[in-house]
Amino acid sequence: MTSSPTADSLAATAASIARRAGRVLLEARAQAERDGVTGRDLKDLGDARAQAAIAGWLAAEAPGDAVLSEEAKDSPERLAADRVWIIDPLDGTREYSEGRDDWAVHVAVWERGDLVAGAVAIPGKDLVLDSATVVGASGAIADPPRMAVSRSRPPALVEHLRATLGLEVAPMGSAGVKIAAVVRGQVDAYVHAGGQYEWDSAAPVAVARAAGLHTSRIDGTPLTYNRPDPYLPDLVVCRPELAAQILATIAEAPSFGDNP
Numbered sequence: 361m362t363s364s365p366t367a368d369s370l371a372a373t374a375a376s377i378a379r380r381a382g383r384v385l386l387e388a389r390a391q392a393e394r395d396g397v398t399g400r401d402l403k404d405l406g407d408a409r410a411q412a413a414i415a416g417w418l419a420a421e422a423p424g425d426a427v428l429s430e431e432a433k434d435s436p437e438r439l440a441a442d443r444v445w446i447i448d449p450l451d452g453t454r455e456y457s458e459g460r461d462d463w464a465v466h467v468a469v470w471e472r473g474d475l476v477a478g479a480v481a482i483p484g485k486d487l488v489l490d491s492a493t494v495v496g497a498s499g500a501i502a503d504p505p506r507m508a509v510s511r512s513r514p515p516a517l518v519e520h521l522r523a524t525l526g527l528e529v530a531p532m533g534s535a536g537v538k539i540a541a542v543v544r545g546q547v548d549a550y551v552h553a554g555g556q557y558e559w560d561s562a563a564p565v566a567v568a569r570a571a572g573l574h575t576s577r578i579d580g581t582p583l584t585y586n587r588p589d590p591y592l593p594d595l596v597v598c599r600p601e602l603a604a605q606i607l608a609t610i611a612e613a614p615s616f617g618d619n620p
């Protein structure tokens with residue numbers, strides 16, 4: 361009988377796959393530049409190359425495990441599986457296609473009810489964070505606290521938080537990049553509302569939890585994964601000291617359409 365992999369070994373596999381996919385994406389973009397491939401075509405190329413590479417590695421390195429990926433057809437089999445890899449092969453596709461470095465590869469592992477491991481690669485910054493080795497930020501929270509927000513689709517709710525709590529806003533692409541910025545102490549919070557899917561947050565949330573950060577829906581309930589419908593439209597990831605204040609401000613906020 362083979363023993364089940366530990367959370368640490370799953371995190372190491374996730375980190376290795378995320379790092380390798382990052383290399384594939386950097387090479388694909390460099391080649392696309394030489395070939396004059398831009399815009400939508402470059403987005404599609406990146407998504408497809410990273411998806412194909414990751415699917416091949418998972419088939420070889422995690423045979424028999426189920427997969428939920430942004431770029432693959434979903435299958436109900438994952439709902440009965442003990443272990444599911446939740447993948448966003450290229451998070452921040454827009455930023456990738458614009459030649460920026462705020463995009464990421466997300467590889468998470470869910471087992472029997474919850475996330476057990478995750479890795480986020482940010483290839484443009486030569487960075488890989490994983491849940492087994494991450495060390496959370498321990499410095500003081502900035503005054504005023506800084507909040508990462510979507511640079512292309514900032515929800516109305518975050519403007520309300522900014523105005524009410526006097527936060528400094530830091531726009532950047534990719535949920536993984538924003539959560540990594542909280543983990544590394546470059547910002548103190550990330551709030552999103554109005555739309556997202558499990559693959560956008562699973563891996564970075566696994567890393568954030570391992571780093572001791574607060575993670576929840578904007579109503580304060582837990583983020584749960586591998587549900588039948590992977591739509592998971594909002595989240596708060598922040599230094600634990602800020603969670604009560606941010607959640608109370610959201611609870612008292614008027615409805616903007618992007619918060620329930």
Ligand SMILES: Nc1ncnc2c1ncn2[C@@H]1O[C@H](COP(=O)(O)O)[C@@H](OP(=O)(O)O)[C@H]1O
Pocket residue numbers: 430448450451452453454509510511512513532533534535553554555556557560
């Ligand atoms: N309102 C919305 N509806 C659906 N997905 C959204 C969304 N806002 C952000 N996302 C997704 O969340 C990820 C991070 O977004 P942002 O960079 O704006 O913060 C992106 O993933 P992808 O790049 O994998 O598509 C983006 O598509």
Ligand SMILES: [Mg+2]
Pocket residue numbers: 430448450451452559560
């Ligand atoms: Mg994404």
